[in-house]
Amino acid sequence: MEKIIEIKNMTYYYKSFTDDGESQDIYACRDINLDIYGGEFVALVGHNGSGKSTLAKLLNALLTPRIGSVTVFNMDTADKDNLFDIRKSVGMVFQNPDNQMVASIIEEDVAFGPENLGLPREEIVERVNWALNSVNMQQFAKRSPHRLSGGQKQRIAIAGALAIKPQVLVLDESTAMLDPQGRREVLDIAHKLNKEHGMTIILITHFMEEVMESDRVIVMNKGRIEMIDTPQAVFAQADKLVSIDLALPRVVQLGNMLLQAGLDVGEYCTDIDALGDKLCQLL
Amino acid sequence: MSIVVNNLCFTYNPRTEFSVNALIDVNVTINDGEIVGIVGHTGSGKSTFVQHLNGLIKLQSGSIIVNNIDLSAKKIDYNALRSTVGMVFQYPEYQLFADSVGKDIAFGPKNLKLPQDLIDKRVNDSIDMVGLDRSVMDKSPFDLSGGERRRVALAGVLAMQPSILILDEPTAGLDPQGKGEILSLVKQLNKQLGTTIIMVSHDMNEIYENTNRVLLFGEGRIIDDCSTELLFAKGEQIDKLGLQLPTMASIKNKLASRGIYLTGRRVEEVFNSILDLYSRNSRGADNV
Numbered sequence: 001m002e003k004i005i006e007i008k009n010m011t012y013y014y015k016s017f018t019d020d021g022e023s024q025d026i027y028a029c030r031d032i033n034l035d036i037y038g039g040e041f042v043a044l045v046g047h048n049g050s051g052k053s054t055l056a057k058l059l060n061a062l063l064t065p066r067i068g069s070v071t072v073f074n075m076d077t078a079d080k081d082n083l084f085d086i087r088k089s090v091g092m093v094f095q096n097p098d099n100q101m102v103a104s105i106i107e108e109d110v111a112f113g114p115e116n117l118g119l120p121r122e123e124i125v126e127r128v129n130w131a132l133n134s135v136n137m138q139q140f141a142k143r144s145p146h147r148l149s150g151g152q153k154q155r156i157a158i159a160g161a162l163a164i165k166p167q168v169l170v171l172d173e174s175t176a177m178l179d180p181q182g183r184r185e186v187l188d189i190a191h192k193l194n195k196e197h198g199m200t201i202i203l204i205t206h207f208m209e210e211v212m213e214s215d216r217v218i219v220m221n222k223g224r225i226e227m228i229d230t231p232q233a234v235f236a237q238a239d240k241l242v243s244i245d246l247a248l249p250r251v252v253q254l255g256n257m258l259l260q261a262g263l264d265v266g267e268y269c270t271d272i273d274a275l276g277d278k279l280c281q282l283l
Numbered sequence: 284m285s286i287v288v289n290n291l292c293f294t295y296n297p298r299t300e301f302s303v304n305a306l307i308d309v310n311v312t313i314n315d316g317e318i319v320g321i322v323g324h325t326g327s328g329k330s331t332f333v334q335h336l337n338g339l340i341k342l343q344s345g346s347i348i349v350n351n352i353d354l355s356a357k358k359i360d361y362n363a364l365r366s367t368v369g370m371v372f373q374y375p376e377y378q379l380f381a382d383s384v385g386k387d388i389a390f391g392p393k394n395l396k397l398p399q400d401l402i403d404k405r406v407n408d409s410i411d412m413v414g415l416d417r418s419v420m421d422k423s424p425f426d427l428s429g430g431e432r433r434r435v436a437l438a439g440v441l442a443m444q445p446s447i448l449i450l451d452e453p454t455a456g457l458d459p460q461g462k463g464e465i466l467s468l469v470k471q472l473n474k475q476l477g478t479t480i481i482m483v484s485h486d487m488n489e490i491y492e493n494t495n496r497v498l499l500f501g502e503g504r505i506i507d508d509c510s511t512e513l514l515f516a517k518g519e520q521i522d523k524l525g526l527q528l529p530t531m532a533s534i535k536n537k538l539a540s541r542g543i544y545l546t547g548r549r550v551e552e553v554f555n556s557i558l559d560l561y562s563r564n565s566r567g568a569d570n571v
Contacts, residue, residue, distance in 0.1 A: 047458040048429050095456075149325055176456045177374075179325050179485040180527050206458045247459035250488060250530035250550050257554045263561060272530060276537035283543050283560050 001037035004168065004200060005059060008033060010068035012054055028054035030223040032068070036202065038167070041194045043211035043231075044204045046220035047245040052204050055220070056172045059202070060090035073167070088117070091161030095173040097153035106156055107132070107141040113164040131159040134197075135189050151182025158189060168200040169193065175205060183207075208235075209249045212270050219246070235270065251275055285447060285479055286313040286336065291345035293331055305331040307503040309345070315446075318473055318480040320490040320511065323500030324524060329483050332500065333449050336481070337368035350446065362395065369445030373452045375436035376429065384410075384427070384435050385420035391443045409438035413468060430461035437468070447479040448472065454489060466493055491515055491529035492549050499524075512548070 010032040013025040028051045036042060046052045057063040058070050061077040073089050075082040094100060103109040107128050114124045132138045135155040145153055154174055161169060171190060175183040187210060193199040203214065211217050217234045219227040221244040227234055234241070235252045242248075248256070251272050258265045265278045293306040306328050313319055321329050334340045335347060338354060338361055347354040350367050372378065381387035388409055392402045410417055413434040424432055433453075440448070450469065454462040470493065472478040484490050490497060490511065497514045499507040501524055507514055515521065515532035516539070522528065528536070531553045535545045545556040 047460060173456075180487075181325070181525060245458060245460040251534070253550045254531075254534070254554055257550070258557065261554075261558055263557070272533050273537065276534050279534070279538055279557065280541050280543065283538070283557070283564060 001039060003035050004038045004073055005034075005036035006069075006071040007035070007058075008069050008071075010058070010065045010070055012058060012063060012066050027223050029058070032225060034218065034225065034228070036168075036200065038200055039194070039198045040216065041191070041201045041214045042203070042216050042218060043214040044202060044218045044220065045206060045208065045211055045246060047206065050220040050244075051223040052220050053172055054223075056092070056170050056202070056204055059168070059170055060092055061086045062092070088164055089166055090168045090170060091164055091166035092170045092172060093154070093157045093161050093174045095176050097150055097157055097177065100157040100160070101145045101153070104144055106137070106143055106145055109145060109156060110159045110163050113160055117164065127163045127165065128159075131162040134162055134193065135159045149182060150178045151185040154178060154182065154186050155189060158186070162193075166199075168202065170202045170204070172204045173206070175207065175210065183210075187213075206246070208241075208247060208252075212249065219244070231270070285315045285350055286311075287346075287348045288312070288335075289346045291332075291335065291342075291347060293335070293340065293343050295331075297343070305503055306335075309503075309505055311498060311505060311508060313479065313481065315479055316473065316477045317496060318470070318482070318494045320494035320497040321481060321483045321500065322485070322487065322490055322497060322526060324526070327500040328503040329500050330451060331503075333370070333451065333481060333483060336447070336449060337370050338364050339370070366395065366443045367445060368447045368449060369440040369443055371437055371440050371448070371450045371453060373455060375440075376424070376432035379424040379432060379436060379439075382423055383421050384424055387424060387435060388439045388442050391439060395443075405442045405444070406438075409441040412441055412472070413438045414464065430457055430464065433457065433461070433465065434468075437465070441472075445478070447481065449481045449483075451483045452485065453482065454484070454486065462489075469493070487515070487521075487527050487529045488531075491532055 010029060011027065012029040013027045016024045016026050018024060032055065044052050044055065054063065058065060058077065059072065061083055064078045070077045072086050075086055077086055101109055102112050110128045110131050111124050114127045132141055135158050137152065137155050137159060140148070145156055148156065175186050178186065190201050190203060191213065194201045203210065205211065212231050214231060216228060217231050218225060219234060226244060227237065235248060238248055238256050249270065252270055255265055255275055263282060265275060288309055288311045291306055291309040295303045295305055309332060321333065323329050331340065335342065336349060338359060342354050349364065352360065352364050352367065379387050381390065385406055388406045389402050392405045407417060410420065415431065415434055419427065424435055427435065453465050453469065457465065466489065469480055473480050482494060494511050497509065497511050498505050499514060507520060515529055516536060518528060518536045531548055531550065534553065538545055545553055547553045547556050
């Protein structure tokens with residue numbers, strides 16, 4: 001696979017000012033080294049304040065490194081001349097669906113990106129249709145976003161990012177404010193885009209259940225990368241995850257506890273039915 | 284008896300083409316000191332229901348009596364009602380507005396026109412209760428983390444000393460640690476002060492582990508009202524509504540269908556129950 005994003009010895013700190021007017025550096029990301037490959041589905045997890053959202057913003061030059069470098073499709077994010085092309089390559093969807101609507105009609109909202117690329121009208125129409133189709137929201141094109149559910153709004157936000165035709169889509173806690181059904185809708189769309197269009201997906205979340213289907217999991221803690229591995233290998237390190245305030249899915253917790261107690265329930269069970277079957281045999 | 288609701292119906296935009304029947308003939312009694320979970324799909328009427336309980340929505344038909352305050356009366360003492368029923372909305376940290384934490388928490392008691400020393404005491408007590416350090420008092424809410432801000436918002440509600448606390452998705456958007464902190468705080472309020480807790484949540488695992496009784500809403504009606512254990516043991520009804528079964532409940536149900544009965548709702552409890560059965564079985568096998 002082709003390396004599309006390369007982060008080298010990257011550190012980012014925010015400047016914060018105390019009441020006395022003194023400045024303080026708050027480190028959000030420290031010494032990050034990370035490569036992302038084309039077509040991957042990567043999950044980025046960490047507790048609140050672990051630096052995962054800051055890292056996301058560094059991927060499409062919303063922030064630029066204080067130390068080290070971030071290179072996206074061979075473009076240095078610190079070089080202002082690359083900004084336009086980087087933002088075209090890396091689309092971003094944020095947490096709160098209500099904060100991401102710019103127009104009062106859904107198709108106009110989705111058209112906002114391509115309009116700003118200065119594309120011809122026919123192409124804009126085509127892209128909007130394609131984007132709405134990809135998230136199964138075509139039938140809502142002429143409606144207002146206000147009466148949609150959270151999951152539907154978030155799918156419109158994804159369509160808005162898709163209309164730019166990015167090669168990478170970053171979902172920054174885009175499921176955090178949704179109900180379970182809405183969360184499922186958004187995840188299904190992300191997996192579909194990954195499988196059918198080969199789009200690289202970077203899913204940022206603190207729901208450990210959501211990372212089970214990803215290719216790689218990146219675990220962040222206090223601004224540093226703690227682990228990069230497959231979901232199974234990450235879940236196997238239960239103690240480490242708990243020590244950095246991450247909870248394992250309950251089914252994995254139970255499986256791990258049973259294994260440790262000497263019951264042969266099989267390695268790192270992430271499937272409720274499979275664990276249930278094993279237990280039926282044992283009990 | 285703390286909350287009695289009879290034949291409650293509510294229609295949004297009545298007599299227009301946008302009219303929606305949000306609540307249809309809701310009947311329920313919630314006793315003092317209970318921890319009740321409210322679950323149901325988006326649009327099933329959960330929020331409309333809880334907003335009735337502290338008078339945010341005016342009664343259209345039916346009756347509600349909350350701690351002897353009759354909400355169908357012509358004149359309602361809203362001050363008394365809102366000190367009785369505390370409401371913590373979704374993402375309550377977005378509602379912090381004062382320039383310091385202390386002022387924000389004092390807002391409610393101040394509006395009750397309490398004397399200053401009593402206001403100060405309530406503010407201090409609430410900060411202690413939510414487990415924050417009193418030094419946050421002079422900070423701006425915006426200098427706190429998300430979890431801390433949510434606790435400040437909760438402190439603002441607790442400063443009204445409600446005997447009934449309604450929480451709408453209290454842990455949404457928090458990381459596991461933040462979730463645990465809020466939930467143990469809620470349980471502690473129930474245990475120590477006897478506060479009645481009504482918790483709306485989409486997280487079935489959370490409902491399963493923290494409530495004793497569940498009201499299941501669907502299309503504006505309460506379609507089931509029973510013990511938490513029983514509701515999730517029935518399984519199919521939850522499935523049919525597209526709600527997720529709690530992880531431990533689905534494992535227990537799977538085993539129950541083969542005649543193996545586990546107890547407990549938290550992971551550790553179910554784990555212990557499995558070990559217990561396992562060791563009994565192997566001891567039984569040894570005897571034979």
